[in-house]
Amino acid sequence: MDRKKLVEFKNVSFQYEEERALVLNQVSFDIYEGEWVAIIGHNGSGKSTIAKLLNGLLMPKDGEIIVDGKKVDDDTVWDIRKDVGMVFQNPDNQFVGATVQDDVAFGMENRGVPREEMRERIQRTLSAVRMQDYLITEPHRLSGGQKQRVAIASVLAIAPKVLILDEATAMLDPTGRKEIMHTVNDIQESEGLSLITITHDLQEIVQADRVIVMNKGQIWEETTPRELFLQRGELREIGLDVPFVGQLTDELRKQGVPLKEAALNHEELLEELWKFNSKM
């Protein structure tokens, strides 16, 4: 299948300060239209830096970044930001409106969305994140999780081609997180946009098409969630961990229960146990 590349990182290196080590070292990857890629890695491994390079908040020291065919540089950056929607790790850094509805409207105004359409999208996206009752609340008066919900609504409203969520659901409860990721995933599939989620939530990784694992500013591995969780020892070494299903599978196998080791969720593990049970 000939899928369109929406994002290309070509040998990208970056450092914040000359005298300190490279924060990203020769990073290369591609992301296709309609794809969901998770970026994971230990604290300080360079994930947020990748996100900021992708929408031109930072410029690479070496290498190049191409978004939808355009190279990111000082001339294209304003254009590219229209295509790339981003939710920052701390939502306080991105609120611009005096009220929740102004904040959601802001990005659309910049993109010349007509009034009627704007009003409709404000309603739709705020309902999707269950914040429709807070239209005229000042963003700084929201709870931690409410802020994250509004930040996500604001970026969904601009319908970008590339959507980056940098730990955008970290303050939500597991149910809320699942619900929001479900909403985002629906929009991603129906609009064919590329979704990049930066996350420490192992559950969220499981749903992605691909995973890029960062370690000390370099790509440690590019893989699928299933393959990734087979490498239990290594994951712990680079600051990650093994999900519950993997841990229990390991213990069961140690005790001689012959399970396939690649169960990704409860259903798969139960199915494996069921097979073992009927064989006995």
Next chain:
Amino acid sequence: MEIQFKDVSYIYQENTPFAHKALENISFMVDSGSFVAVIGHTGSGKSTLIQHLNGLSLPSRGEITIGDFRLSADGKPKNIRDLRRKVGVVFQYPEHQLFEETVAKDIAFGPKNFGVTQEEIDHRIEKLLPAVGLPEEILERSPFDLSGGQKRRVAIAGVLAMAPQVLVLDEPTAGLDPRGQREMMDMFYQLHQEQNLTTVLVTHSMEDALAYADKIIILNKGQKYMEGPPLEVFKQADKLQKVQLGIPEVIHFLNQYNERFGTSLNYQYQSMRELAEEIKKQLEVGSHE
């Protein structure tokens, strides 16, 4: 220190058209030396509640006692500084408590303010850095030029440097990498036990609430919805679901397992290994019936 809430209500922007009741008639008790987890849906009032514990917010109605301190709508107690020295709060967003030029100064700010000697502060920092998983070279950097997880670690170190007697943690592992989340919670728990702290943890992790708390308090729309020991609370999956909360993964898995195999394995704080043993034994016995 013992903490008691008596019919506490809190209203943001009281007496304005925007008045918002964030806490309503909350009463509970936290025994000295115990570990309490506060859980609830987005906006249920958790952060508002814990901001009362160091007098950052005062109740609009009702009364709070923390050790010998008393907080009510009548105004700040005279000895609020003492209260702030004894109650350390790690806020939900680390940015809200970082402000110095260097990490070293930031961590030292609290203890310095309360008259701890520089020598003692240096000693504390030396012990704290590895405990929160930060390298020494970070001390001279600006806290604003760090990654999200690094900021979180600095904010935690700053609170622990005050050696508080009550530790209040508002989602302290958000933004930490998975290994960091586990290590940090283990570290808090060790401190809690070794120094006989009273700990209040706000968390969205049902797993952490199960693993560390003696008691869970569940908030819903500003009211207390449930209160009890973790195993009791998590038995009531339906009641939790009504307020959009789940149960810890291990309990959820065992529930599914029991349903599928018609068994009744219970979670009683088994290790992963013990669980595997029980499942294996059960599968073997079950098949010979």
